[in-house]
Amino acid sequence: MVKPEEFRAALSEKSMRPLWDVMSNIVLPEPAPVAIPAIWEFSDVAPLLEEAGRLISAEEAERRVLVLENPAMQGEVRIVDSLYAGMQLILPGETAPAHRHSQSALRFVVEGEGAFTSVDGERAIMKPGDFIVTANWRWHDHGNETDAPMIWLDGLDIPIVDAFKATFAQRHTEMRQETSRPSGYSEWRHGSGLSPVDEQWDDLSSPQFHYPFARVREALTGLADSGAPDPCHGYRMRYTNPSTGGWAMPTIAAYMTYFQSGFSSKPYRSTESRVCIAVEGEGKVCLGGQSFVWGPKDVFAIPAWTEFLMEAETDAFVFSFSDRAAQEKLGFFRQVAENREVGVS
Numbered sequence: 440m441v442k443p444e445e446f447r448a449a450l451s452e453k454s455m456r457p458l459w460d461v462m463s464n465i466v467l468p469e470p471a472p473v474a475i476p477a478i479w480e481f482s483d484v485a486p487l488l489e490e491a492g493r494l495i496s497a498e499e500a501e502r503r504v505l506v507l508e509n510p511a512m513q514g515e516v517r518i519v520d521s522l523y524a525g526m527q528l529i530l531p532g533e534t535a536p537a538h539r540h541s542q543s544a545l546r547f548v549v550e551g552e553g554a555f556t557s558v559d560g561e562r563a564i565m566k567p568g569d570f571i572v573t574a575n576w577r578w579h580d581h582g583n584e585t586d587a588p589m590i591w592l593d594g595l596d597i598p599i600v601d602a603f604k605a606t607f608a609q610r611h612t613e614m615r616q617e618t619s620r621p622s623g624y625s626e627w628r629h630g631s632g633l634s635p636v637d638e639q640w641d642d643l644s645s646p647q648f649h650y651p652f653a654r655v656r657e658a659l660t661g662l663a664d665s666g667a668p669d670p671c672h673g674y675r676m677r678y679t680n681p682s683t684g685g686w687a688m689p690t691i692a693a694y695m696t697y698f699q700s701g702f703s704s705k706p707y708r709s710t711e712s713r714v715c716i717a718v719e720g721e722g723k724v725c726l727g728g729q730s731f732v733w734g735p736k737d738v739f740a741i742p743a744w745t746e747f748l749m750e751a752e753t754d755a756f757v758f759s760f761s762d763r764a765a766q767e768k769l770g771f772f773r774q775v776a777e778n779r780e781v782g783v784s
């Protein structure tokens with residue numbers, strides 16, 4: 440009989456391996472993310488972004504972005520296992536040149552007002568708290584014709600696309616694409632509870648690509664005046680694709696949450712890997728037993744299956760995005776609220 444080591448060596452030589460050696464590392468009883476809970480305080484990010492503004496132009500960099508990289512995944516260019524996030528700066532007079540790629544992107548506006556991101560021929564004029572979708576393979580460029588810097592958080596599904604090795608990217612021949620519709624056009628067509636008669640929207644991303652904060656804020660504060668918060672989520676709503684009622688993006692789920700001062704959540708965890716950014720207000724989040732204090736513009740990462748507890752010290756709005764949209768489509772998504780699995784008897 441062949442010795443076990445010799446057998447393993449013979450297998451290795453022929454690019455094989457016994458499953459029984461590795462089974463328990465790959466088919467796990469529950470999620471074991473590589474990413475760890477982490478926070479990026481805006482007071483740390485802002486001066487470094489300013490420095491980046493002196494070092495390189497948006498045009499030279501193509502995108503002047505500081506990647507928020509999970510401390511447990513250095514070199515992996517991601518904030519959690521399945522998602523990328525970065526803080527993008529565009530200075531007055533600059534253009535981030537037009538390109539397109541297989542990855543879907545979202546922008547969440549952090550600072551500045553009036554710069555634009557153009558998607559597929561339409562400009563979204565950005566204000567703090569706005570959520571903007573850049574559907575995959577759509578031409579997009581960013582420009583700042585105001586006299587103040589503009590900063591936003593980018594969220595992309597880069598690690599998801601990479602898992603499939605399905606990526607393509609292209610530079611446009613022009614720095615800025617031509618606009619073919621006025622700003623606001625998509626919102627007029629899809630953002631008021633109306634839809635164009637007989638339109639068959641077959642893109643996987645939302646036809647309403649700009650979701651201004653003002654309307655979201657009004658909705659959430661109105662709801663808070665009208666009923667009790669969810670014990671785990673506070674007043675939490677998801678951004679929807681008005682043509683389907685589903686998520687605004689095919690892979691990435693996006694939410695806005697309102698917490699009233701003094702709110703303290705019950706424990707929650709899910710298989711989604713999540714990125715949060717505080718818009719207004721202050722609070723604390725306990726992530727897998729570790730406590731983080733957050734304030735406006737701070738970003739924090741909640742890896743998959745990490746139990747978390749939120750506390751709001753003041754009234755607060757927190758935007759978040761996760762890989763839930765992809766997970767639901769693939770049948771992976773699970774959540775546990777107040778120690779009970781949701782949707783499972």
Ligand code: GTQ
Nearest residue numbers: 502504525527544593595
């Ligand atoms: O603005 O198109 O943070 O293509 C990373 C890749 C931003 C963008 C990022 C990108 C973009």
